[in-house]
Amino acid sequence: MQTNFTLAQLADPETARSNDILRKCVHCGFCTATCPTFVLLGDERDSPRGRIYLIKAMIEGDRAPSASEVRHVDRxxxxxxxxxxxxxxxNYMHLVDHGRHHIEETFSRTLPDRFLRGVLAYLMPRPAAFRWAMVLGRLAKPFAPLLPATSSDPGGATFLRRMRAMLEAVPDRVPTPSPVDRPQVFPAIGLQRKRVALMPGCGQQVLAPEVNEATVRLLTRLDIEVVNVAGSGCCGSSVLHVGRNDQAIELAKRNIEAWLREIDGAGLDAIxxxxxxxxxxxKDYGHMLADDPAWHEKAKQVAALAKDVTEIVAEVGLSNVTPQPLTVxxxxxCSMQHGQKLDVLPKKLLREAGFVVKDVPEGHLCCGWAGTYQVLxxxxxxxxxxxxxxNIESVRPDVIAAGNFGCIGNIASGTGIPMAHTVELLDWATGGPQPAALM
Amino acid sequence: MSKACRCLPETVPQVSAILRYCQDNKVKVVPRGAGTSLSGGSMPVGDAILLGLGKFNRVLEIDYANRSARVQPGVTNLGITKAVEHEGFYYAPDPSSQIACSIGGNVAENSGGVHCLKYGLTTNNLLGIEMVLMTGEVVRLGGKHLDSEGYDLLGVMTGSEGLLGVVTEVTVRLLRKPTTARAVLLGFPTEAAAADCVAAVIAAGIIPAGMEMMDKEAVKCAEAYVGAGYPLDAEGLLIVELDGPPVEVDHLVERVAEIARGRGATTVRVSNDEQERVLFWAGRKAAFPAVGQITPDYMCLDGSVPRGRLVEVLAEMREMSKQHRLRVVNVFHAGDGNLHPLILFDANDPDELHRAEEFGADILRLCVRVGGVLTGEHGVGIEKRDLMGVQFTEIDLDQQMRLKCAFDPDHLLNPGKVFPQLRRCAELGRVVIHHNKMPFPDIPRF
Amino acid sequence: MAGTIRPRDANELRRAVEWALNEGTTLDVRGQGSKIALGKPMDCGQVLDLSGISGIVDYAPEELVVTLRAGTPISEVEALLAQRNQMLAFEPPDLGPLLGLQAGQGTLVGAMMGNLAGPRRLSAGAARDHLLGFSGINGRGEAFKSGGRVMKNVTGYDLSKLLAGSWGTLAVLDQVSVKVLPVPDQTRTLLLLGLDDATAVRAMCAALGSPHEVSGAVHLPGRTALRIEGVAPSVEARLTALRELLADAGAGMEELGTLGSRTFWREVRDVAALKAASDTVVWKISCPPTEGPAIVARIRSQRPSVEAFYDWSGGLVWLALPQCVDADHELVRGAIGAKGGHATLIRAPEAVRAAVPVFQPQPAALAALASRVKESFDPKRLFNPGRMG
Structure with missing residues (x-):
C-alpha cells in the first residue's frame, strides 16, 4: 500500500521497518476472516487490516493516538x-509491536489503567514476586464476586472488571516451587546425544511447575543433557505486548548473556x-535487538538455537512407547501454530506416542488467554x-493437549475435560508418571 | 455532514431506521460487507455514512431437502460451505477472496470465482434476498422457490454494486459435492499454447468445473506462498478441474491431457487426492495477494473477452507493458475469458501510479475493442467508472440511471460509484414528445 | 381491430416506437404471437410485429454464444445449434398445443420475454440465466443495449435479467446474445413406478441432493422420472448409484434410453400431460420443492378432480382445474402458504384472464417498486400495457 513517511521519519529504523511492512500489505482483507476479534465484533477496526490502517495513521502522522484508536489496538x-x-x-507482529510501543510513548492512559499495567509488567517477569501475588490473590479471591462481572462495553472493561478477571485467574492452589527450576545440570540417562538449555520461564514455573519437570524427565530419558542456566528467566513477551519495549529488551539481554556463557562454555545444541x-x-530476539549493534549478532545466534520442545523431541525421535488408549x-x-508455524509436528508426536489425535474445529482461533489479555x-x-x-467438546476427547501453559489454564477453567501439556503426555507414554490432571 | 461517520447495525429494523433517516435528511450511505472489493465498490466517500454489515454474521437456516441456506449478509462465502460441508454440500461460487468476502458483497458484485465456468456466478446460485430500500421499506425477493412472480428484481439487484438497496438476508442454492474432483496442472512453453488449449477443450464439448491460467511470474509468487509444486519453467500454467463420478473424471482427465499434449504441454500433473487438489487451488486463490511479495502495489483488472481472442489480447498486453514501462502479471479465468492482469507499480512514485492507471485503461479499452467488456466479476465501482463510456453510449447509461432512480431517486446509495456522471432523476425522467408528426410511411403496415 | 406495424430492422423499429410515443398509441408487441393467449388480455392501439426482424447474426460454437434478431423462430435457432451438436440448455417449452395454438411456433426472444424454461431449469437455469446481452428500444424511442457476448459480465446493471420475464412490457428487443451448451452424449431416464406424491417428491429431492447430477426430476401420476445426461460411462455409473440410493423408496424401476428419454422430456417440457383436457384452466406454481405435495393436497381437498404433476423435483407444480369464472385463483394462491412461492394462470378463457390476476399479486412496497421500474423504461406505458396484471 501507499505510505507517506518523510525522509526524516524513515531515518528511524523502527519506522523504516514498519514502512517496509506496510508496503507489503495489499489490503486484500483475507486476514479479517481469521481474526478472532473481527469474528466476534464485526468491526473493521477490530481486524488486522483495520489496525494496520490505525497504526499507519498514528506513526505516519507522528501523533498521539485517540482513545478510540488505542482501544482497537488494545483488543x-x-x-x-x-x-x-x-x-x-x-509482518503484522512487528507492526503491532511498533504500534503498541508508539501508544505507550505518546498516549496517556487513565490512572487505573496505568496502575494495572504497571502491576502486571512488574509481576509477570518475576516468578518470586508473582508467586507471592498469587498467594495474596488467593486470599482476595473469595471477594471477586463482589466486583462487576460484565462491562457495559465489551472490550472497554472498567478497572474493577479487570480486577475481578485478575482474581479469577488466580489458581485455587498455588503449587510449591519445583526443585528443577533452580540452576543445575540434568545428565542424559543413556549415552548423551545432545546438550540443551531449558528455558526456565516465569509464570509457568509458578502455575504449572509440572511442565518443566516432565520436560526434564522426557529429554534426559531421550539421552539429552538438560541445563537450567543461571541468569536465564523471563523471555520478555508479556511486557512487550503491553508496549514496554525497553523492559523486554533488558530481559532479552539477560537471557542472551546467560545462554552465550553456556554456549561458549560446555556448548549447547539448542535452547x-x-x-x-x-x-x-x-526466536525473534534478532529482530528485537536489531537496532543495537553490540547485541544484534549475539541475539541472532541465540534466536537460531531456540527450539520448541517438540522440535527437539522430533529430532531425536521417541522410543520405548507404551501407548495409552486415549483420544486427545x-x-x-496461537504462538505455536501462527507464531512458530508448528502445527503438524506436535500432533505427529502425539500420534507416534499412541494417542488418537483430533483436530479442533475453528482451530485457528485463539482461546482468549493471550498473556495479560485475559485480565485487560x-x-x-x-x-x-x-x-x-x-469447539473442543464437539470432538469428544478424553484429554486436551496444548503446548502453552497459559492456554491450558484458561481452557481448563471452562471445561471438565482434563488438560495436559503435550510434554506431559509424551513423558507418560514413554515411561513417566501419569499427568496429575488425568488422575 | 462535514464529518465521516459509520454505523454498525445489528438488526434489520436498525438498518431500516438508518436508511429512512438518511432518506429524510438526504444523507448519503455507503453499504459495506467485508471490504474485499477489487473495484473500490465499498470505498467510503467523505460526505456519506458508512453502513457496515459486519455484525450480520449468522447462518439462519439450512434446508438440505430443498438444498438451500438462508444466511445473514455478513457471513463469508466460505462460511456457507463450512456450515454445510459436513453433510456433503457446498455453495458453488468461490471467488478467490472467499475466505473473507461476505455473501452480501457477493450479491452486490455478482461475484464469480474459479468454478463459475460450470456452476455459474452468484446470480445463477441465488434464490432470494431480503433488502431494505432507501425509504426504509423492507422487501423480500424470491425465497426457496425458483423464478420471480413479476420483474426479476432479484436478478437486477445481483451485481447492482450497492446502488439500489441494502441486502439484509440471503438465500442461496446449495449443491452436493461431486463424488470426485481432480485438478490437472498443465504447463506450456508459451502463453499462446496455453490459451489455445483452453479454446480446444471447450471446442471438444468439455465444460470443466474450472479452467484457470497463470503466467510465469504469477506461478512463481503463488508457489512461494503455498508450495503447490507448480512447474516454475512454464510460461503459461493451466489448472483444469474435472468433477463427477470417478469414471467420468478419469475419462475427461485423459481427454484434456491429450488435448494439452497436442498443444505442446511440457507438464501434465493430475492431483492424486483431495489434499493435493485443494493445494493446487490454494496457490491460484492466493495468487493476487501473493504478488504483494514482489511489488509494493498492484492494480488488478477484470476485463472479459471472447475466448477466441485470448492469444491476441495477451500479446497486445505485453506490448503495452513495454510502452508503459510497467510489469504485468496475469492470473485469470481462462475458461470464461475473464482476464485478471495485475499491473505492478509503486504507489509512492506518482509517475508510476499515473502510468499504471493509463495502462489499466488501455487494457480495458482493448477488451471492449475485441468484443469484450470492462468487468467480468469485480464490478465497476470507482475504478472503472470513468471508462463506462468506452462500452456504453450515453443513452445506455441514461437507461441504467433511470433504473437507479426507481430505487433511489435522490442518488443517496453508494454515491460516486459505477456512473461517470450523475444526472438528476427529474431530468432523466422527462419525456420528449413531438406531436403531429406523420407516421413513417415506409414501414410495412397492415 | 388494431392495425399492425411490421418493421424490418432496428432502425425502423426505433422509428415505429417513436411514432407510437408521439401518437400516444399503445403497442401489442409480438414475435409470432405464440403466447398471445397467456397473460392479461390487452386492448392496444397497434400491434408491433417483430417477425420482420429475423435471422442469425453470428454463431460462434467455440464461444458457446449465438447472436440473433428478435423475430428469429426458435425452431430455426435449434436447427442451427443441432448442426454443431449444441443446444439451448434451458429447454424453452413449446406451449402452443397447451394454449390451444399450433405447435412449433414462437421466437427465442419470446421465450426469453416469458423467462420460460423446461425440466433442465434445475441444473442449467432458466431463460434469464442464458441471456447474455441485448439491444432494443425503450419507451422513449431510444435505442439502447446492455450486457454483451461474453460469459462473465458485470458491467452496469444486469438488465438482461430484468428483461427476461418482463413479457415485453419494458422494452422492445431487436437483438439478443444467448449462451448455448454442448448436447450431452447420452441421455437416460430412471423411472420409479407407483409412488404417491409425497414419497415421489422425497425421492426426487434425495436424488437432487445426491452428487449424481440429475438434470430433470418430474413426478407424473404413477411415474417418477429422473434424467441423467453426460458421457456414456458416467451416465451408467450415476444411474447405478441412483438405483441404489432410491432402493428404499420401494418402487419398481424402469429405464428409458436416449431416444425414449428425448421424447419423454420433450413432453414434460411442453406440459403435454395437461393439454388434452381443453375445458380446464391450467396453473403453474413455483414453490419450495418439498412443499409441492402439501399445496396440491390443499387444493385437492376442495377440488377433488384436480390433475397435477410436479416438475423441478416438486418445485414446479402444474395444475389443471375445472373451468370456473374465477379460475379458483383464491384457492390456488391461498394453498401456497407461508413457505413462499407464486402461481401463474397459464391457460384460461380470455374473460377469466381479464377478471382475475394472471400473475401473482405482490405486496404493496414491491408492487410500487415494480411500477417505478416499468416507468423507468416505458414512462408512457406503451408496451403491452397491463399484460403482467
Whole structure:
C-alpha cells in the first residue's frame, strides 16, 4: 500500500521497518476472516487490516493516538492468526509491536489503567514476586464476586472488571516451587546425544511447575543433557505486548548473556522452550535487538538455537512407547501454530506416542488467554474461551493437549475435560508418571 | 455532514431506521460487507455514512431437502460451505477472496470465482434476498422457490454494486459435492499454447468445473506462498478441474491431457487426492495477494473477452507493458475469458501510479475493442467508472440511471460509484414528445 | 381491430416506437404471437410485429454464444445449434398445443420475454440465466443495449435479467446474445413406478441432493422420472448409484434410453400431460420443492378432480382445474402458504384472464417498486400495457 513517511521519519529504523511492512500489505482483507476479534465484533477496526490502517495513521502522522484508536489496538490478542492467513507476507507482529510501543510513548492512559499495567509488567517477569501475588490473590479471591462481572462495553472493561478477571485467574492452589527450576545440570540417562538449555520461564514455573519437570524427565530419558542456566528467566513477551519495549529488551539481554556463557562454555545444541508464547519471542530476539549493534549478532545466534520442545523431541525421535488408549484433542496454541508455524509436528508426536489425535474445529482461533489479555480484555477473552471450549467438546476427547501453559489454564477453567501439556503426555507414554490432571 | 461517520447495525429494523433517516435528511450511505472489493465498490466517500454489515454474521437456516441456506449478509462465502460441508454440500461460487468476502458483497458484485465456468456466478446460485430500500421499506425477493412472480428484481439487484438497496438476508442454492474432483496442472512453453488449449477443450464439448491460467511470474509468487509444486519453467500454467463420478473424471482427465499434449504441454500433473487438489487451488486463490511479495502495489483488472481472442489480447498486453514501462502479471479465468492482469507499480512514485492507471485503461479499452467488456466479476465501482463510456453510449447509461432512480431517486446509495456522471432523476425522467408528426410511411403496415 | 406495424430492422423499429410515443398509441408487441393467449388480455392501439426482424447474426460454437434478431423462430435457432451438436440448455417449452395454438411456433426472444424454461431449469437455469446481452428500444424511442457476448459480465446493471420475464412490457428487443451448451452424449431416464406424491417428491429431492447430477426430476401420476445426461460411462455409473440410493423408496424401476428419454422430456417440457383436457384452466406454481405435495393436497381437498404433476423435483407444480369464472385463483394462491412461492394462470378463457390476476399479486412496497421500474423504461406505458396484471 501507499505510505507517506518523510525522509526524516524513515531515518528511524523502527519506522523504516514498519514502512517496509506496510508496503507489503495489499489490503486484500483475507486476514479479517481469521481474526478472532473481527469474528466476534464485526468491526473493521477490530481486524488486522483495520489496525494496520490505525497504526499507519498514528506513526505516519507522528501523533498521539485517540482513545478510540488505542482501544482497537488494545483488543488485538497478538495471536498472529492473520500472519498465517496473509498471502503477501506482511509482518503484522512487528507492526503491532511498533504500534503498541508508539501508544505507550505518546498516549496517556487513565490512572487505573496505568496502575494495572504497571502491576502486571512488574509481576509477570518475576516468578518470586508473582508467586507471592498469587498467594495474596488467593486470599482476595473469595471477594471477586463482589466486583462487576460484565462491562457495559465489551472490550472497554472498567478497572474493577479487570480486577475481578485478575482474581479469577488466580489458581485455587498455588503449587510449591519445583526443585528443577533452580540452576543445575540434568545428565542424559543413556549415552548423551545432545546438550540443551531449558528455558526456565516465569509464570509457568509458578502455575504449572509440572511442565518443566516432565520436560526434564522426557529429554534426559531421550539421552539429552538438560541445563537450567543461571541468569536465564523471563523471555520478555508479556511486557512487550503491553508496549514496554525497553523492559523486554533488558530481559532479552539477560537471557542472551546467560545462554552465550553456556554456549561458549560446555556448548549447547539448542535452547529448549516449552511455553510456545516464549518460544515465539526468543526466536525473534534478532529482530528485537536489531537496532543495537553490540547485541544484534549475539541475539541472532541465540534466536537460531531456540527450539520448541517438540522440535527437539522430533529430532531425536521417541522410543520405548507404551501407548495409552486415549483420544486427545490437540489445541494448537496461537504462538505455536501462527507464531512458530508448528502445527503438524506436535500432533505427529502425539500420534507416534499412541494417542488418537483430533483436530479442533475453528482451530485457528485463539482461546482468549493471550498473556495479560485475559485480565485487560476480560469480556472478549471469556467469549473466545467459551467458543474454544465448545469447539473442543464437539470432538469428544478424553484429554486436551496444548503446548502453552497459559492456554491450558484458561481452557481448563471452562471445561471438565482434563488438560495436559503435550510434554506431559509424551513423558507418560514413554515411561513417566501419569499427568496429575488425568488422575 | 462535514464529518465521516459509520454505523454498525445489528438488526434489520436498525438498518431500516438508518436508511429512512438518511432518506429524510438526504444523507448519503455507503453499504459495506467485508471490504474485499477489487473495484473500490465499498470505498467510503467523505460526505456519506458508512453502513457496515459486519455484525450480520449468522447462518439462519439450512434446508438440505430443498438444498438451500438462508444466511445473514455478513457471513463469508466460505462460511456457507463450512456450515454445510459436513453433510456433503457446498455453495458453488468461490471467488478467490472467499475466505473473507461476505455473501452480501457477493450479491452486490455478482461475484464469480474459479468454478463459475460450470456452476455459474452468484446470480445463477441465488434464490432470494431480503433488502431494505432507501425509504426504509423492507422487501423480500424470491425465497426457496425458483423464478420471480413479476420483474426479476432479484436478478437486477445481483451485481447492482450497492446502488439500489441494502441486502439484509440471503438465500442461496446449495449443491452436493461431486463424488470426485481432480485438478490437472498443465504447463506450456508459451502463453499462446496455453490459451489455445483452453479454446480446444471447450471446442471438444468439455465444460470443466474450472479452467484457470497463470503466467510465469504469477506461478512463481503463488508457489512461494503455498508450495503447490507448480512447474516454475512454464510460461503459461493451466489448472483444469474435472468433477463427477470417478469414471467420468478419469475419462475427461485423459481427454484434456491429450488435448494439452497436442498443444505442446511440457507438464501434465493430475492431483492424486483431495489434499493435493485443494493445494493446487490454494496457490491460484492466493495468487493476487501473493504478488504483494514482489511489488509494493498492484492494480488488478477484470476485463472479459471472447475466448477466441485470448492469444491476441495477451500479446497486445505485453506490448503495452513495454510502452508503459510497467510489469504485468496475469492470473485469470481462462475458461470464461475473464482476464485478471495485475499491473505492478509503486504507489509512492506518482509517475508510476499515473502510468499504471493509463495502462489499466488501455487494457480495458482493448477488451471492449475485441468484443469484450470492462468487468467480468469485480464490478465497476470507482475504478472503472470513468471508462463506462468506452462500452456504453450515453443513452445506455441514461437507461441504467433511470433504473437507479426507481430505487433511489435522490442518488443517496453508494454515491460516486459505477456512473461517470450523475444526472438528476427529474431530468432523466422527462419525456420528449413531438406531436403531429406523420407516421413513417415506409414501414410495412397492415 | 388494431392495425399492425411490421418493421424490418432496428432502425425502423426505433422509428415505429417513436411514432407510437408521439401518437400516444399503445403497442401489442409480438414475435409470432405464440403466447398471445397467456397473460392479461390487452386492448392496444397497434400491434408491433417483430417477425420482420429475423435471422442469425453470428454463431460462434467455440464461444458457446449465438447472436440473433428478435423475430428469429426458435425452431430455426435449434436447427442451427443441432448442426454443431449444441443446444439451448434451458429447454424453452413449446406451449402452443397447451394454449390451444399450433405447435412449433414462437421466437427465442419470446421465450426469453416469458423467462420460460423446461425440466433442465434445475441444473442449467432458466431463460434469464442464458441471456447474455441485448439491444432494443425503450419507451422513449431510444435505442439502447446492455450486457454483451461474453460469459462473465458485470458491467452496469444486469438488465438482461430484468428483461427476461418482463413479457415485453419494458422494452422492445431487436437483438439478443444467448449462451448455448454442448448436447450431452447420452441421455437416460430412471423411472420409479407407483409412488404417491409425497414419497415421489422425497425421492426426487434425495436424488437432487445426491452428487449424481440429475438434470430433470418430474413426478407424473404413477411415474417418477429422473434424467441423467453426460458421457456414456458416467451416465451408467450415476444411474447405478441412483438405483441404489432410491432402493428404499420401494418402487419398481424402469429405464428409458436416449431416444425414449428425448421424447419423454420433450413432453414434460411442453406440459403435454395437461393439454388434452381443453375445458380446464391450467396453473403453474413455483414453490419450495418439498412443499409441492402439501399445496396440491390443499387444493385437492376442495377440488377433488384436480390433475397435477410436479416438475423441478416438486418445485414446479402444474395444475389443471375445472373451468370456473374465477379460475379458483383464491384457492390456488391461498394453498401456497407461508413457505413462499407464486402461481401463474397459464391457460384460461380470455374473460377469466381479464377478471382475475394472471400473475401473482405482490405486496404493496414491491408492487410500487415494480411500477417505478416499468416507468423507468416505458414512462408512457406503451408496451403491452397491463399484460403482467
Amino acid at each position: 488485538c490478542l497478538s495471536c498472529l492468526s492473520c500472519m498465517t492467513t496473509c498471502p503477501s507476507g506482511v 529448549v522452550i516449552n511455553a510456545s508464547g516464549c518460544g515465539t519471542t526468543v 484433542a490437540y489445541h494448537s496454541a 480484555q476480560p469480556e472478549l477473552s471469556r467469549r473466545l474461551r467459551d467458543r474454544k471450549v465448545s
